[in-house]
Amino acid sequence: MDVIASHIAVEQKIPIRLQEYGVGIFEVCPTKSALKKALKKQLILVNGRIATTTTYIAGGERIELKATERKHKRQVVLALKVLYEDAYLAVVxxxxxxxxSGNRFLTVANALEQNLQKSDVLDAVVPKPVHRLDYPTTGVLLxxxxxxxxxxxxxxxxxxxxQKVxxxxxxxxxxxxxxxEAPINGKASVSDYQVEQTLVSERFGYLNLVKLYPKTGRRHQLRKHLASIGNPILGDADYGKPGLVLTGKGLYLHAYSLQFVHPVTQAVLLVKSELPKKFMKLFPMF
Structure with a gap:
């Protein structure tokens, strides 16, 4: 296992236990409990030897922290388009x-590690999605x-x-x-919309390319809200009108962009995902 951090102990008037001295010297061990866990997992070395709760520090010792050894697991074969990436976060x-994510083997979460670069930051972890998109929905995922x-x-x-669009x-x-503004599961929910283009359809009457601005984040919010005003999303088998559900093309809902202040660099990030081809076939001039 690789050493990911090291510390030279400060001289002590009286030798002190490592489990007392070592609290906070590594960012991933900010508490006594966290330090004890690292010691139990044999992740801490003192002068090249595995340390224990009985190890004492007098001063001058080199204290090193090793990376956690990951168990080998079968990889998901799923290529993801990476729209933005740095050492702290990514947008795919x-x-x-x-x-x-979930209990299935084939998930976006299980495919992240093979698609993203390994972070060299001290508290790096296996990449993890921080929000969800529905099974049929495409687009930006943080x-x-x-x-x-x-x-x-x-x-x-x-x-x-x-800000999500x-x-x-x-x-x-x-x-x-x-x-x-129809409540969802008893909770206040708000979605703003703007029609960008409209075309006449023999089967559906009208089809509209709609830009959506969800102000809250309820499950299936946009699908439920558009259905509630009488304009269900094309291809929505759950909330569509009987006889007007398009099959075989999937759901016409795409997470287009995310804008936020980077939590580390404080830069304003705006990351976009271009509309899928099936949208462009209906609205080629957009």
Whole structure:
């Protein structure tokens, strides 16, 4: 296992136990409990030897932290388009028909490690999605690569400090712009929309390319909201109108962009995912 951090002990008047001295010397061991876990896993060396809870520090010792050894696991073969990446986070493009995470083997989460570069930051972890997209939905998916970035990104979502934009193809006649506010599971929910283009359809009456701005993040929010105003999303088998559900093409809902302040660099990031080809076939001039 590789050494990922080292520390030269400060001289002590009286030798002190490592489990007392070592609290906080490594970022991943900020507490006594965390330090004890690292010692139990034999991840800490003192002058090249594995340390224990009975190891004493007098001063001048080299204290080293080793990386956790990962168990070998079968890899998911799934190529993901990486839209943005640095040592702390990444944005990937989620394909249709793949769940983000869960008990299945084939998930976006299980494919992240093979598609992203390994972070060299001290608290690096296996990359993890910090939000979800529905199984049939495509588009931008935000991923954390360090434990601190995951916590901070989750806080941005909770505080509604990440601006999300979606595109959908909605059925029926619509106002140029508007707001849907139907509660979802008893919770307040808000989605703003703006119609970008409309075409006449023999089967559906009208098809609209709609830009969507969800202000809250409820499950199936956009699908439920568009259905609630009488304009279900094309291809939505769950919330579509009987006889007007297009089959074989998937759901016409795409997570187009994310904008937020990077939790480490403080730079404003705007990451976009271009509309899928099936959208462009309907609206080639967009």
């Amino acid at each position: 493009e989620k394909p249709a028909g793949i769940i983000v 991923v954390g690569k360090t434990s601190s970035a995951i916590i901070q990104l989750n806080q941005l979502f909770e505080n509604r400090q990440i 979606y595109y959908a193809v909605a059925i029926g006649k619509m106002d140029t712009k508007g707001r849907a």
